[in-house]
Amino acid sequence: MKAPWPADPPRGPFRRTFWRSPLRGPWLTSVLGLLLLLTVPIVAITGLLSNVAYDPRLGANAVGRHLGPLDFYLFSWPTSPSWLYALNQGLHVTLGLATIPILLAKLWSVIPRLFEWPPFQSPAHALERLSLILLVGGAGFEWVTGVLNIQDDYAFGFFFTDAHYYGAWVFIAALSFHVCVKFPTVWRNLATRRALRPLLEGVDATAPEPRSPVDSDLIPVTPAAPTISRRALLGTVMAGSGLLLVQGVGQSVGGPLRDLAFLAPRGRAPGRGPNGFQINQTFANTGIDPSQVGRGWRLHVRGRTSLALTRERLLSMPQHTYDLPIACVEGWSTTQRWTGVRLRDLARMVGSADASELTSNSLEQGSSYSQATYSEDQLNDGRALLALRVNGAELSLDHGYPARVIIPAVPGVHNTKWVDSLVFRT
Numbered sequence: 001m002k003a004p005w006p007a008d009p010p011r012g013p014f015r016r017t018f019w020r021s022p023l024r025g026p027w028l029t030s031v032l033g034l035l036l037l038l039t040v041p042i043v044a045i046t047g048l049l050s051n052v053a054y055d056p057r058l059g060a061n062a063v064g065r066h067l068g069p070l071d072f073y074l075f076s077w078p079t080s081p082s083w084l085y086a087l088n089q090g091l092h093v094t095l096g097l098a099t100i101p102i103l104l105a106k107l108w109s110v111i112p113r114l115f116e117w118p119p120f121q122s123p124a125h126a127l128e129r130l131s132l133i134l135l136v137g138g139a140g141f142e143w144v145t146g147v148l149n150i151q152d153d154y155a156f157g158f159f160f161t162d163a164h165y166y167g168a169w170v171f172i173a174a175l176s177f178h179v180c181v182k183f184p185t186v187w188r189n190l191a192t193r194r195a196l197r198p199l200l201e202g203v204d205a206t207a208p209e210p211r212s213p214v215d216s217d218l219i220p221v222t223p224a225a226p227t228i229s230r231r232a233l234l235g236t237v238m239a240g241s242g243l244l245l246v247q248g249v250g251q252s253v254g255g256p257l258r259d260l261a262f263l264a265p266r267g268r269a270p271g272r273g274p275n276g277f278q279i280n281q282t283f284a285n286t287g288i289d290p291s292q293v294g295r296g297w298r299l300h301v302r303g304r305t306s307l308a309l310t311r312e313r314l315l316s317m318p319q320h321t322y323d324l325p326i327a328c329v330e331g332w333s334t335t336q337r338w339t340g341v342r343l344r345d346l347a348r349m350v351g352s353a354d355a356s357e358l359t360s361n362s363l364e365q366g367s368s369y370s371q372a373t374y375s376e377d378q379l380n381d382g383r384a385l386l387a388l389r390v391n392g393a394e395l396s397l398d399h400g401y402p403a404r405v406i407i408p409a410v411p412g413v414h415n416t417k418w419v420d421s422l423v424f425r426t
């Protein structure tokens with residue numbers, strides 16, 4: 001049977017003479033692949049764990065999402081250590097960002113393969129190319145939506161969490177296939193080219209990789225003279241990664257390191273004083289009428305019975321103080337000293353000491369932050385508070401006055417601000 005395309009490649013990038021960098025070759029691609037193999041799985045696993053922490057199975061947490069067979073939970077997310085989610089999300093976002101220069105270099109190193117000719121050579125070849133479309137497309141989708149999300153830029157018309165989650169499964173499946181197919185090649189390439197020995201060569205000694213004992217279509221057939229050595233290329237990539245890593249550590253560890261977070265989307269100077277820490281969304285942004293948080297505000301607590309409590313009444317109850325982080329899904333975190341009443345004390349007041357679930361409702365309407373649901377372990381943790389004060393001062397309006405939820409190790413988004421009601425279910 002005759003193929004539907006000419007035997008000779010068309011002009012341009014489909015010809016092997018088009019790609020001339022002497023740096024391209026199996027060694028470079030293998031080194032970059034190995035670097036990604038050490039980092040990307042951590043990004044993937046912490047991403048899946050973030051979904052466990054978010055727990056869309058509970059009440060309001062699905063935010064309109066359909067739970068399907070790909071929603072997997074091996075355990076319910078613990079409340080200790082309180083920094084567990086900050087660590088998970090710090091790793092996910094920071095390592096995700098730091099892999100960008102490596103991903104770009106890896107794509108550059110294999111770009112001639114995008115223009116292989118003939119485009120399909122056998123069913124197995126077609127299958128491999130299809131898996132590469134899913135791999136490269138999946139990575140592009142995950143990294144682009146992730147970066148837009150941490151910039152708080154919802155430029156896309158779909159719900160981020162769903163899209164990023166299902167996109168991740170496509171990417172993880174394609175990546176697993178790719179690693180199984182390519183790992184033996186990576187190993188052989190590094191072995192036959194004496195591991196990291198090419199890093200000893202400066203630009204003068206830089207030449208195309210040898211075609212024997214193992215040849216590769218990545219080695220240019222008409223190489224140009226080198227303008228940079230392999231070690232300078234890898235050094236530049238690693239320096240870019242390192243810079244992104246350092247700024248990410250600044251955001252996710254916070255405290256004195258926060259000054260390093262030069263890419264922090266919400267700036268590095270959230271004001272001074274006890275309430276001078278990162279704000280996700282300001283009060284003015286929410287559309288809540290200021291009269292709703294004035295003297296007429298009541299906390300509505302519902303369980304077997306119902307109560308409406310003034311702020312004075314809440315302040316007259318036993319107060320507890322804990323240092324707990326807010327750890328945003330976007331990777332930043334900040335640990336502050338919170339004071340307020342225990343959620344389980346409130347449960348007891350409405351005859352629901354045996355509650356198995358709690359849903360918070362904010363005065364803020366119609367946003368994905370308006371509600372959150374907590375598990376039995378979370379609502380019963382002694383450090384799980386309805387916070388009224390922070391660092392010894394009244395909560396500011398921007399941090400959730402008159403009252404907000406603070407629970408150890410939950411994703412920041414579940415620490416509801418401007419609470420209107422708490423509903424305990426048994």
Ligand SMILES: Nc1nc2c(c(=O)[nH]1)N[C@H]1C(S)=C(S)[C@@H](COP(=O)(O)O)O[C@H]1N2
Pocket residue numbers: 277278279280281326327328329362363364369370398399400412413414415416417418
């Ligand atoms: N009602 C309401 N609660 C909210 C939010 C919000 O926008 N509205 N933002 C959430 C998110 S995503 C985070 S990370 C934390 C941030 O708390 P902070 O602004 O006090 O730092 O509050 C959470 N609670």
Ligand SMILES: [Mo]
Pocket residue numbers: 280327328329330412413
């Ligand atoms: Mo957040």
